[in-house]
Amino acid sequence: MISILQFIAITLLTSVVSSKRINLFIKPIDQTTTDPIGFIENEAVYLMDVDLQPDQAYCIGTKDIHNNECFSYQSNLPNLTQAVFNLFLDEDGDISRLSLSFDNKLGKPQVKRRKQVIAAQPNMNPDSIKKQREEQQQQKKAGSGGDGGGSIVEKVKKKKLIKEIDANGVEVTREIEEEIEVEVPIDDRSWIQKNWMYIVPPLLIFMLAGGGNEQGR
Numbered sequence: 001m002i003s004i005l006q007f008i009a010i011t012l013l014t015s016v017v018s019s020k021r022i023n024l025f026i027k028p029i030d031q032t033t034t035d036p037i038g039f040i041e042n043e044a045v046y047l048m049d050v051d052l053q054p055d056q057a058y059c060i061g062t063k064d065i066h067n068n069e070c071f072s073y074q075s076n077l078p079n080l081t082q083a084v085f086n087l088f089l090d091e092d093g094d095i096s097r098l099s100l101s102f103d104n105k106l107g108k109p110q111v112k113r114r115k116q117v118i119a120a121q122p123n124m125n126p127d128s129i130k131k132q133r134e135e136q137q138q139q140k141k142a143g144s145g146g147d148g149g150g151s152i153v154e155k156v157k158k159k160k161l162i163k164e165i166d167a168n169g170v171e172v173t174r175e176i177e178e179e180i181e182v183e184v185p186i187d188d189r190s191w192i193q194k195n196w197m198y199i200v201p202p203l204l205i206f207m208l209a210g211g212g213n214e215q216g217r
Contacts, residue, residue, distance in 0.1 A: 022064045022095070026050065029057040029073075037080070045085050045109045052077050065095055072100035083109040088116040088165065101170075114165055133181070155179045 022040040024047075027033065037060070038047035052058070058077055059070040082102045090096040096116060103110075158180050163173050192199070 022062050022098075024060065024062050027059045027061070027070075029059055034061075040085055040087070040111055043111055043113075045083075045111050047080055047083075047109055050080075052079060054078055060100060062098065065098060068098050071098040074100070080109055082106045085109065085111050087111060087113045089113060090116055114171075116165060136181075154182060154184050156182050 020041075024037050024039055024045075025034040026037045027035070035050070036048070037050050038045060040046075054076055056077075057073070057075040060072040060074060061069040062071070063069060065071075082104055084101045084103050084106070086099045086101060087095050088097050088099070156179070157177055159175055159177050161173055161175055163171055166172050187194070
């Protein structure tokens with residue numbers, strides 16, 4: 001933690017070297033005013049000495065990242081000495097969101113950059129699903145030459161593992177269930193063709209047994 005004069009000096013110095021930084025503020029939940037607590041510059045975080053009330057709930061945020069005006073809600077917060085500011089990077093390497101966690105092994109606050117993992121998104125548009133299914137069925141009919149063969153598309157449920165980052169910046173693995181479309185061959189055989197093995201053997205046995213009785217007479 002640094003004093004106010006040191007904080008001002010560092011702010012002026014870093015503004016000359018680089019203007020790209022994330023200013024942080026803190027706000028009691030039951031109040032509307034915000035107070036600056038420091039900023040994040042590259043791989044380091046500079047925090048001011050702020051008197052925090054242990055029985056007060058605070059909202060920590062920034063206006064430099066969209067939708068991060070309150071990226072962390074904290075209650076019973078003695079200080080930010082052991083704070084870890086997690087910066088989540090998008091595909092372009094830009095910071096998309098922040099989170100705050102704590103490590104009791106730290107002696108000063110730190111910054112950690114993490115790659116944001118985007119899970120597979122389901123298709124929630126029924127019209128597009130219907131259109132894809134119709135196109136697939138038309139392709140199958142065209143490929144079979146219109147002779148009644150080919151296959152149809154059915155939905156089946158399949159489990160898969162995905163990796164994501166939780167609110168504390170920890171990479172976790174969880175199992176999800178998703179629906180996928182698979183091709184199922186069309187069975188256009190008649191009922192007799194499908195079940196002949198259940199008809200022919202008993203019929204042969206019956207015929208053989210009846211023929212034997214007639215010879216015995």
